[in-house]
Amino acid sequence: MPAVPADSFSAESVAATIDAAAARITPYLRVTPLECSPFLSRPGGPEAFLKLENYQLTQSFKARGAFNALLSLDASERARGVVTSSTGNHANAMAHALALLGIAGEIWVPATISAAKRAQLEARGARLRLLEGDPGRVEVAAREEAQRSDRVYVSPYNDAAVIAGQGTIAREILTALPECDEILVPVGGGGLISGIAAWVRARAPRVRVTGVLPANSPVISESVRAGRLLEIPWTESLSDATVGWAEPGTITFPMCRDWVDDWLLVSEAEIRAAIRLLVGMHSMLVEGAGALATAALCANPGRFAGRRVALVVSGARIPPYVLAGILASQD
Amino acid sequence: MPAVPADSFSAESVAATIDAAAARITPYLRVTPLECSPFLSRPGGPEAFLKLENYQLTQSFKARGAFNALLSLDASERARGVVTSSTGNHANAMAHALALLGIAGEIWVPATISAAKRAQLEARGARLRLLEGDPGRVEVAAREEAQRSDRVYVSPYNDAAVIAGQGTIAREILTALPECDEILVPVGGGGLISGIAAWVRARAPRVRVTGVLPANSPVISESVRAGRLLEIPWTESLSDATVGWAEPGTITFPMCRDWVDDWLLVSEAEIRAAIRLLVGMHSMLVEGAGALATAALCANPGRFAGRRVALVVSGARIPPYVLAGILASQD
Numbered sequence: 001m002p003a004v005p006a007d008s009f010s011a012e013s014v015a016a017t018i019d020a021a022a023a024r025i026t027p028y029l030r031v032t033p034l035e036c037s038p039f040l041s042r043p044g045g046p047e048a049f050l051k052l053e054n055y056q057l058t059q060s061f062k063a064r065g066a067f068n069a070l071l072s073l074d075a076s077e078r079a080r081g082v083v084t085s086s087t088g089n090h091a092n093a094m095a096h097a098l099a100l101l102g103i104a105g106e107i108w109v110p111a112t113i114s115a116a117k118r119a120q121l122e123a124r125g126a127r128l129r130l131l132e133g134d135p136g137r138v139e140v141a142a143r144e145e146a147q148r149s150d151r152v153y154v155s156p157y158n159d160a161a162v163i164a165g166q167g168t169i170a171r172e173i174l175t176a177l178p179e180c181d182e183i184l185v186p187v188g189g190g191g192l193i194s195g196i197a198a199w200v201r202a203r204a205p206r207v208r209v210t211g212v213l214p215a216n217s218p219v220i221s222e223s224v225r226a227g228r229l230l231e232i233p234w235t236e237s238l239s240d241a242t243v244g245w246a247e248p249g250t251i252t253f254p255m256c257r258d259w260v261d262d263w264l265l266v267s268e269a270e271i272r273a274a275i276r277l278l279v280g281m282h283s284m285l286v287e288g289a290g291a292l293a294t295a296a297l298c299a300n301p302g303r304f305a306g307r308r309v310a311l312v313v314s315g316a317r318i319p320p321y322v323l324a325g326i327l328a329s330q331d
Numbered sequence: 332m333p334a335v336p337a338d339s340f341s342a343e344s345v346a347a348t349i350d351a352a353a354a355r356i357t358p359y360l361r362v363t364p365l366e367c368s369p370f371l372s373r374p375g376g377p378e379a380f381l382k383l384e385n386y387q388l389t390q391s392f393k394a395r396g397a398f399n400a401l402l403s404l405d406a407s408e409r410a411r412g413v414v415t416s417s418t419g420n421h422a423n424a425m426a427h428a429l430a431l432l433g434i435a436g437e438i439w440v441p442a443t444i445s446a447a448k449r450a451q452l453e454a455r456g457a458r459l460r461l462l463e464g465d466p467g468r469v470e471v472a473a474r475e476e477a478q479r480s481d482r483v484y485v486s487p488y489n490d491a492a493v494i495a496g497q498g499t500i501a502r503e504i505l506t507a508l509p510e511c512d513e514i515l516v517p518v519g520g521g522g523l524i525s526g527i528a529a530w531v532r533a534r535a536p537r538v539r540v541t542g543v544l545p546a547n548s549p550v551i552s553e554s555v556r557a558g559r560l561l562e563i564p565w566t567e568s569l570s571d572a573t574v575g576w577a578e579p580g581t582i583t584f585p586m587c588r589d590w591v592d593d594w595l596l597v598s599e600a601e602i603r604a605a606i607r608l609l610v611g612m613h614s615m616l617v618e619g620a621g622a623l624a625t626a627a628l629c630a631n632p633g634r635f636a637g638r639r640v641a642l643v644v645s646g647a648r649i650p651p652y653v654l655a656g657i658l659a660s661q662d
Contacts, residue, residue, distance in 0.1 A: 030364060035388075038454040055386050057366075059614040120612055123369040276651065281451055283390040283647040285616040316614040320607065324658035327651040 009251070011259055015202035017160065018167035018195060025067040025165060028100070032056050034176040034310065039281040040297060046304035048297060049180070050282070051173055051312045054290050058096045060089035060315030061166055061192060062156070066097040068165030069154045073103070081105055082152045085142035087113050087135060088241055089315050090156035095126035108142035110135055116319070136245060157191030158250040167195025173310045174204050181307040184264075184293035186314045187211040188242030190220050190252030196312070197259035210262040212292040214271065217243035220256055221263035229253045238271045238288035238322070241315065266295040272326050274298060278313070279327065287318040340582070342590055346533035348491065349498035349526060356398040356496060359431070363387050365507040365641065370612040371628060377635035379628060380511070381613070382504055382643045385621050389427045391420035391646030392497055392523060393487070397428040399496030400485045404434075412436055413483045416473035418444050418466060419572055420646050421487035426457035439473035441466055447650070467576060488522030489581040498526025504641045505535050512638040515595075515624035517645045518542040519573030521551050521583030527643070528590035541593040543623040545602065548574035551587055552594035560584045569602045569619035569653070572646065597626040603657050605629060609644070610658065618649040 032052045040048035053061040070082070081104030084094050091107050098105040107121065111130040121128060131138045139155070146153035155162065169192070173180060183200065185193040190211075197209040213221055217234035229246060237243050246252065266274075271288050274295035278286045286294075293311035297304055363383045371379035384392040401413070412435030415425050422438050429436040438452065442461040452459060462469045470486070477484035486493065500523070504511060514531065516524040521542075528540040544552055548565035560577060568574050577583065597605075605622035608629070609615055617625075624642035628635055 033361060033386075033388075038456070039451075052386075054614075055364075055383075057364075116611060120370075123612070125369070279616065279654070280447060280651045281454070283385075283616055283618075283649070285610065285614055287614075318614070320611045320658040323610070324655045327655035328659075 009255065011198045011201035014164070014167070014195070014198035014255070017164040018171065018199045021068040021161070021164040022168045022171055024071045025064060025168065028067045028097070029063055030056055031172055034173060037282065039277065040294065044305060045301060046297060047308045049177055049308070049310045051169060051310055052284070053169065054284060054286050054313050054316035058089070058092045059317055060093065061169060061312070062089040062093035062315070063096065064168055065159070065162030065165035065191060066090065066093035066154070069159060069161040070097050070101055070103055072161045073152060077152050078103055080151050082154050083108065083142050083146035083149075084154040084156075085109065085135075085139045086156050087117060089317055091121055091126065092124060092317070094154065095121050095124035099125040108138050108145070110138050114319070139247060155247065157189030157252055158247045159191070160251065163191050163195045163252065163255070165195070166192045167199045169312060170196040170199035174200075174207070177308065177310060179308055180207055180310050182208040182210060182304070183310045183312065184210050184212055184296055185312045186239065186242055186289045186292040187213050187220050187256070188244070188289065189246045189250065190256045192312070192314065193260060194252045194255035198255060201259045208261045209259070210264060210296075211256065211260050212264050212266060212296040213242060214239040214288070214292065215265040215267050218265055219245055220253070221265070223253060224257045224260070224263070227257070238268055238275070238326070239292055241287060241289035242292070264296040264300065266292060266299055269331050270295040270299045272329065272331065275323075275326050279323075285316040285318065286313055287315050290314045290316060340586065342529045342532035345495065345498070345526070345529035345586070348495040349502065349530045352399040352492070352495040353499045353502055355402045356395060356499065359398045359428070360394055361387055362503055365504060368613065370608065371625065375636060376632060377628060378639045380508055380639070380641045382500060382641050383615070384500065385615060385617050385644050385647035389420070389423045390648055391424065392500060392643070393420040393424035393646070394427065395499055396490070396493030396496035396522060397421065397424035397485070400490060400492040401428050401432055401434055403492045404483060408483050409434055411482050413485050414439065414473050414477035414480070415485040416440065416466075416470045417487050418448060420648055422452055422457065423455060423648070425485065426452050426455035430456040439469050439476070441469050445650070470578060486578065488520030488583055489578045490522070491582065494522050494526045494583065494586070496526070497523045498530045500643060501527040501530035505531075505538070508639065508641060510639055511538055511641050513539040513541060513635070514641045514643065515541050515543055515627055516643045517570070517573055517620045517623040518544050518551050518587070519575070519620065520577045520581065521587045523643070523645065524591060525583045525586035529586060532590045539592040540590070541595060541627075542587065542591050543595050543597060543627040545570040545573060545619075545623065546596040546598050549596055550576055551584070552596070554584060555588045555591070555594070558588070569599055569606070569657070570623055572618060572620035573623070595627040595631065597623060597630055600662050601626040601630045603660065603662065606649075606654075606657050610654075616647040616649065617644055618646050621645045621647060
């Protein structure tokens with residue numbers, strides 16, 4: 001667990017860690033394009049810009065947090081190695097960063113992981129530990145094992161260094177588009193939006209930060225409404241990277257509560273339509289979570305009229321059979 | 332037609348136009364990543380690097396040539412506007428560059444163009460002229476119209492400025508990976524490989540340049556073998572951007588003949604497998620032509636053992652229904 005109580009963070013202090021992270025990780029990562037979309041922009045409507053984290057190294061924003069967490073280790077922590085858990089983008093980002101930096105690390109994954117995902121991680125040189133049970137249980141067990149063996153645990157979102165890495169996206173958006181009015185951000189555990197909202201609150205407070213979640217799993221937005229982290233029911237979503245409960249006590253909860261301006265939910269049909277638009281018109285691959293911001297823009301045309309909106313396209317890793325189904329469907 | 336006879340070009344003179352093009356176009360374009368592929372590399376086998384022109388602005392390398400051609404116009408040519416023809420990547424690149432630079436231009440396209448392609452071009456602000464007949468006939472008619480109306484015609488490949496723009500890819504590859512042994516390049520009309528081969532021959536002659544074509548349409552490679560530009564039979568291919576005859580007298584023919592080291596052909600099944608690998612493992616979109624180099628690497632494992640090979644992933648624009656079919660098939 002983080003040493004500093006979450007509620008004692010200020011946006012200014014987190015923004016300072018983000019500025020430091022940018023200097024630390026930039027040599028290892030891509031400054032991804034912010035691409036104006038002629039297909040989502042129109043006169044009188046929004047002017048839409050895609051922040052292409054699907055073009056980031058390992059094809060998602062998670063590479064930012066992974067590199068910042070590993071580059072922030074002291075010599076002794078680095079020598080002992082790390083433990084992490086994830087089946088998706090964070091695992092790929094960690095596997096890549098561990099191999100590149102020559103740090104030992106174990107990635108704990110559910111035993112139900114697909115053969116393709118496993119092959120992908122192993123090709124990146126990952127040392128996997130397969131565990132029975134759901135992803136939440138694997139996360140808890142991995143953290144316990146890290147404590148037992150005196151190694152650092154790198155959470156996919158509940159980690160100050162990971163949040164600082166993800167927040168570097170806000171710096172890049174506002175550098176490329178200082179006149180940006182609003183940033184739409186996909187939200188799962190809240191690591192990405194916590195970093196972005198902290199930096200914007202401290203450095204560009206005129207800009208709105210809006211979280212987008214699948215209506216099937218609005219855990220963080222409902223928790224913010226309730227004023228406490230809830231374990232509400234959720235169902236599967238095409239945006240599989242953003243479903244499920246957040247870890248109890250996650251430092252992302254007070255950040256989301258205090259610094260995020262608004263929340264939007266999108267349906268599965270809206271996510272499918274956004275994926276089809278990004279593949280068909282923009283010729284780029286996105287996963288469900290990567291299409292959330294685009295889906296929210298398309299579903300709320302009036303809300304964004306006359307505004308310059310940056311849409312965080314968070315990642316590209318969509319299983320081919322899922323993509324084939326979406327492209328073949330017409331709803 | 333170009334003023335300078337093609338055969339009088341030297342690799343050195345073309346390389347100089349490429350260096351000048353790089354300075355001219357870099358502010359408008361992306362230096363695309365050269366990404367090491369853990370999925371295509373193995374000990375004792377090749378070390379493979381993807382040159383990600385599918386991440387280029389307008390999602391293909393064609394943006395390089397389009398910007399160089401337009402930025403090379405003199406004031407009078409610029410004021411008169413240009414004519415071009417293409418249904419695909421060159422048209423999108425020209426539409427984007429014309430709008431950004433504020434130059435008038437007509438894009439001639441076959442009347443059979445799909446509604447989706449048309450919508451995509453019109454969203455980029457393109458002024459289209461629809462013409463009955465096949466793409467070759469549209470190309471000839473567009474060039475005639477340009478001459479009649481005293482405007483510059485910008486060919487997708489048979490144009491010295493376009494070739495110089497495409498050649499900037501070689502500079503970027505060798506800057507990122509000076510120890511590169513070989514570059515695999517998709518070949519249609521030959522504009523891309525002519526630029527790359529010229530620059531390599533003049534500036535890094537140790538590096539091999541190999542052209543890859545669909546076995547269904549090996550027009551340029553068979554022409555090089557015959558010593559003259561042939562109009563041989565060809566059939567459709569998933570690599571639709573590289574099929575068909577090259578324009579009679581194209582300046583790319585002697586460049587391909589004199590500067591390209593080798594040629595490889597790939598089957599439609601090999602192209603499908605390469606698309607599935609790039610989508611499934613690398614989580615990136617590619618069109619058929621964009622998968623040719625990867626297909627050639629996978630189809631000839633022994634040939635590349637111990638070599639550092641750069642694969643030019645030329646573009647991403649694949650129709651969604653075509654992609655869905657490939658992802659659903661298993662061959």
